[in-house]
Amino acid sequence: MMMRSYRSILTVILAMVMTFLVSCGSPSATKAPTYTPEKIAQIQTSATRVLELREKMPVLEANIQDENWVDIS
DSSP, X not given: OHHHHHHHHHHHHHHHHHXXXXXXXXXXXXXXXXXXXXXXXXXXXXXHHHHHHHHTHHHHHHHHHTTOOSSOO
């Protein structure tokens, strides 16, 4: 019985110590990510390609259901 109460007290003390340590820690300030014009152009190019592929999905779905493996492009 004594060991059980000792563990409970130890658990509470550890929780309090951890809470104290976490609350005293200060997060390091990080600069928000920024995109260069080149990166924005690359993202826009990729987005255009993704939209083109998304438009082809119904055709791809029909070819898969028909098991037409030759016309998948």
